[in-house]
Amino acid sequence: MRIMAIDYGDAHTGIAISDPTGLLAGYTTTIDAYRAETVAERIADLAREHGVEELVLGYPRNMDGSVGPRAEKAEAMAERLRGVTSLPVTLWDERRTTIDAHQILFQNGKNAKKRKKTVDAVAASLILEGYLTYKKSRP
Numbered sequence: 001m002r003i004m005a006i007d008y009g010d011a012h013t014g015i016a017i018s019d020p021t022g023l024l025a026g027y028t029t030t031i032d033a034y035r036a037e038t039v040a041e042r043i044a045d046l047a048r049e050h051g052v053e054e055l056v057l058g059y060p061r062n063m064d065g066s067v068g069p070r071a072e073k074a075e076a077m078a079e080r081l082r083g084v085t086s087l088p089v090t091l092w093d094e095r096r097t098t099i100d101a102h103q104i105l106f107q108n109g110k111n112a113k114k115r116k117k118t119v120d121a122v123a124a125s126l127i128l129e130g131y132l133t134y135k136k137s138r139p
Helices: 036-050 069-085 097-107 112-137
Strands: 002-007 012-018 025-032 052-059 089-093
Touching: 002 036, 002 112, 012 036, 012 112, 025 036, 025 112, 036 052, 036 069, 052 069, 052 112, 069 089, 089 112
Parallel strands: 002 052, 052 089
Antiparallel strands: 002 012, 012 025
C-alpha cells in the first residue's frame, strides 16, 4: 500500500511517497503553490499517478501540544483532501520536522539556498518515516 506524506506550507508543500510495500520512503517532490485549492488538486493528481491509498498530513501542533493557527490550517487541508481524493487522511504530529530537515541538509553540506529548495520534501520524508515506523510497530 502506497502512502503519501504531506508537509503543507503557505508557499511550498513537501511530498514523500512510500514504496509499493508501504515500508520505505521513496519518491519526493515539492509543490510550489499558494492557493490551498491548487495544492489539493496537485496532491490528488500525484496520488492517482502513484497509486496512493492513504494520505498522512503533517499536523503542526505547538510545542506544548496545543492547537494553533498552523494546525487549524492543516485540519482544513485534511478536509479538503478527503473531498478531492476520497482517500483516508491521517493528521500526524510534525513538531520539529522542518528543523530536523534543515539540520540534515546542513550536515550534508547544503547551503541555505540549496536547503530552501529541498527542505519541505525532506520534512515530508521525516513525517512519512515516522508514520511508517508507527504502523510497523502496531500488531
